[in-house]
Amino acid sequence: MGNCLAPLAQSSSSATAEQDSAPQQPTPEQPLSPISHVFSTSSSSSRQPISDRVRRNKSVSSKVRNSRSSSIFSMGGGPSLDALRNYATLSNPTSSLPPSKLLLSSSNTLAVFDAYPKAKYHFLVLPRYPFPPLSNPESKNSIAPLEAFDDLKSLLMKMNREAREDVLISMSNMAREVEEMIRDEMLKTEGFEWKIDVGFHAIPSMKHVHLHVISDDRISPSLKTKKHHNSFRPDLGFFIPIMEVQRWIEDDSNMQERVDALSSAERLLNTPLTCHKCDEFMTNIPKLKTHLEKHFVEERAAELRHIARHGTQRNSDEEMF
DNA sequence: GTTCTAGAAC
DNA sequence: GTTCTAGAAC
Numbered sequence: 001m002g003n004c005l006a007p008l009a010q011s012s013s014s015a016t017a018e019q020d021s022a023p024q025q026p027t028p029e030q031p032l033s034p035i036s037h038v039f040s041t042s043s044s045s046s047r048q049p050i051s052d053r054v055r056r057n058k059s060v061s062s063k064v065r066n067s068r069s070s071s072i073f074s075m076g077g078g079p080s081l082d083a084l085r086n087y088a089t090l091s092n093p094t095s096s097l098p099p100s101k102l103l104l105s106s107s108n109t110l111a112v113f114d115a116y117p118k119a120k121y122h123f124l125v126l127p128r129y130p131f132p133p134l135s136n137p138e139s140k141n142s143i144a145p146l147e148a149f150d151d152l153k154s155l156l157m158k159m160n161r162e163a164r165e166d167v168l169i170s171m172s173n174m175a176r177e178v179e180e181m182i183r184d185e186m187l188k189t190e191g192f193e194w195k196i197d198v199g200f201h202a203i204p205s206m207k208h209v210h211l212h213v214i215s216d217d218r219i220s221p222s223l224k225t226k227k228h229h230n231s232f233r234p235d236l237g238f239f240i241p242i243m244e245v246q247r248w249i250e251d252d253s254n255m256q257e258r259v260d261a262l263s264s265a266e267r268l269l270n271t272p273l274t275c276h277k278c279d280e281f282m283t284n285i286p287k288l289k290t291h292l293e294k295h296f297v298e299e300r301a302a303e304l305r306h307i308a309r310h311g312t313q314r315n316s317d318e319e320m321f
Numbered sequence: 322g323t324t325c326t327a328g329a330a331c
Numbered sequence: 332g333t334t335c336t337a338g339a340a341c
Binding site for chain 3: 225
């Protein structure tokens with residue numbers, strides 16, 4: 001996905017991670033399994049298996065939980081709503097954030113673990129600020145104001161065409177790296193790869209524009225409400241696939257309409273609860289969860305059968321990736 | 322974004 | 332009586 005935009009910028013170098021300062025809550029459902037391998041993915045250097053990091057999170061999270069009132073939490077507990085902005089403005093994220101929170105970093109983007117993943121794999125990609133980095137010669141005259149990085153809407157409205165293309169290309173490239181890491185991990189833990197969605201929320205609740213990279217199983221204990229589920233359906237209009245945004249910036253004649261559509265997208269979250277894979281109506285969330293588990297088990301069985309027979313997955317590249 | 326909980330739904 | 336959702340509070 002997200003190709004056709006431009007040659008990639010810089011290669012990311014691995015890092016340490018942090019999402020917002022929220023306690024990570026990996027659960028037994030999470031596929032990030034016990035196995036620890038070294039990532040073989042091309043680009044970055046010291047890669048470390050996602051699974052290892054998430055497991056480490058457990059100890060990290062209990063420590064954090066026990067010191068809730070401290071710094072990183074806003075009053076009353078829970079992650080701060082501008083945690084992402086705090087990450088984005090760090091001058092040295094790799095040294096500031098633990099690997100349990102930071103997945104990857106490059107000179108102009110970060111990829112972090114979502115603190116409350118809504119699927120087996122769920123990461124956020126965000127542009128760093130300043131963007132481009134001050135070290136970049138171009139930065140002298142092209143630094144957009146921080147407000148332009150609040151969300152997708154401000155990116156589209158407050159940034160000139162060239163700048164927003166740069167930001168989107170960088171984010172898209174980082175998302176692709178994250179996808180590769182996820183696919184590696186899927187193969188190692190389940191023996192097959194499944195669909196990954198990449199896109200923005202029309203109305204995000206955390207400040208600082210971020211791109212979701214989320215596996216389409218939607219199996220996670222943190223997925224608790226209809227709004228959670230609807231907010232990631234690529235067919236509703238609240239979740240905006242990055243490829244669609246890329247089409248927008250190629251033809252920006254209708255930009256105002258598109259931005260207006262973003263602003264009025266909240267009502268879409270009240271759409272009746274149906275399965276995003278087969279569209280069957282679900283009377284409640286627990287039933288959806290059971291239903292999604294069934295989808296996953298069936299898909300895995302079918303893929304593994306196909307792999308055994310043909311040596312390759314059934315789904316074609318264009319269908320899945 | 323989450324947590325908490327009243328009261329609707331079963 | 333128990334499960335589940337949705338809105339207020341954070």
